[in-house]
Amino acid sequence: MSKTYLILSGKGGVGKSTTAVSLAAAFSERGLSCAIMDGDVGLRCADLMLNMQDKIVYDFMDLCEGDCSLEDALYDVPWMGPGRVSLLATSQMLRASQVRPKDVKKITEEMKKHFGAVIIDGPAGIGRNLKVLIDASDECIMVATPDDISLRDAEKAGELLREHEKDHAWLVLNRLDPYLVRSGVISAPKDISTALDMPLLGVIPDSPEIYPAMLRRCCAYYSGDRKVKKAYDQTVSRLLGADIQFRDIKMSPVIRFFSRWRGERE
Ligand SMILES: Nc1ncnc2c1ncn2[C@@H]1O[C@H](COP(=O)(O)OP(=O)(O)O)[C@@H](O)[C@H]1O
Numbered sequence: 097m098s099k100t101y102l103i104l105s106g107k108g109g110v111g112k113s114t115t116a117v118s119l120a121a122a123f124s125e126r127g128l129s130c131a132i133m134d135g136d137v138g139l140r141c142a143d144l145m146l147n148m149q150d151k152i153v154y155d156f157m158d159l160c161e162g163d164c165s166l167e168d169a170l171y172d173v174p175w176m177g178p179g180r181v182s183l184l185a186t187s188q189m190l191r192a193s194q195v196r197p198k199d200v201k202k203i204t205e206e207m208k209k210h211f212g213a214v215i216i217d218g219p220a221g222i223g224r225n226l227k228v229l230i231d232a233s234d235e236c237i238m239v240a241t242p243d244d245i246s247l248r249d250a251e252k253a254g255e256l257l258r259e260h261e262k263d264h265a266w267l268v269l270n271r272l273d274p275y276l277v278r279s280g281v282i283s284a285p286k287d288i289s290t291a292l293d294m295p296l297l298g299v300i301p302d303s304p305e306i307y308p309a310m311l312r313r314c315c316a317y318y319s320g321d322r323k324v325k326k327a328y329d330q331t332v333s334r335l336l337g338a339d340i341q342f343r344d345i346k347m348s349p350v351i352r353f354f355s356r357w358r359g360e361r362e
Pocket residue numbers: 105107108109110111112113114115270271272300301302303304306307310316
């Protein structure tokens with residue numbers, strides 16, 4: 097059964113759009129169709145990330161106003177896998193306060209009839225628009241980077257989800273540098289997941305390939321970094337119910353020795 101997945105975060109710039117587009121690519125590579133709805137009202141970016149900016153004529157607002165059909169407002173992305181990927185762009189002119197909850201619900205329900213998955217690239221923060229999108233989603237995926245600022249904001253956004261009776265949100269940790277975990281600068285993904293009370297869905301490595309890929313209007317999944325591609329493939333597998341374990345990031349014996357030694361001396 098098709099589902100609507102809302103990609104959200106507390107803090108901006110942590111990789112929501114990167115995640116939304118790359119998850120769509122991973123769905124598509126396994127032959128599943130997928131729609132991406134740009135939910136970042138007034139700040140659209142998914143069209144640029146997908147290199148579709150010159151194709152868009154109708155957007156979410158036109159659809160809500162009845163100026164076009166859903167099929168008119170869906171633009172097929174020609175360069176992903178065998179599964180169909182379509183984009184519903186948001187409007188640059190629209191304000192969050194103008195979005196009608198019943199329109200969002202109706203459109204997402206309609207898209208679910210035509211696609212194996214609907215992925216909403218959500219806005220950062222905990223504004224009104226996010227609440228509307230939460231109510232229209234089946235599953236929420238919180239994206240966070242493993243630093244205190246992003247994690248505190250993720251916790252705050254998690255509280256909003258619970259207020260909206262969504263007490264289950266998956267966690268995707270983005271830009272993880274295993275060296276920083278091993279050296280004790282940041283916590284291990286499993287510990288972060290436990291602290292946030294959000295089950296871990298994916299751990300995406302920090303990669304120097306991703307920003308240049310974005311500049312080429314190509315997404316992280318196709319950036320050429322095999323670890324990134326594998327991480328997104330595994331994320332989609334888990335989303336579809338596969339039990340794929342996360343690799344433990346072990347502290348190096350030298351660092352473990354020194355941290356124990358420091359602990360004994362404190
Ligand atoms: N895993 C990663 N490694 C390195 N850079 C990344 C990674 N994920 C995202 N980025 C970069 O971070 C920036 C913000 O990503 P974006 O997806 O636009 O965030 P958001 O949608 O949350 O604002 C972009 O420049 C993107 O290329």
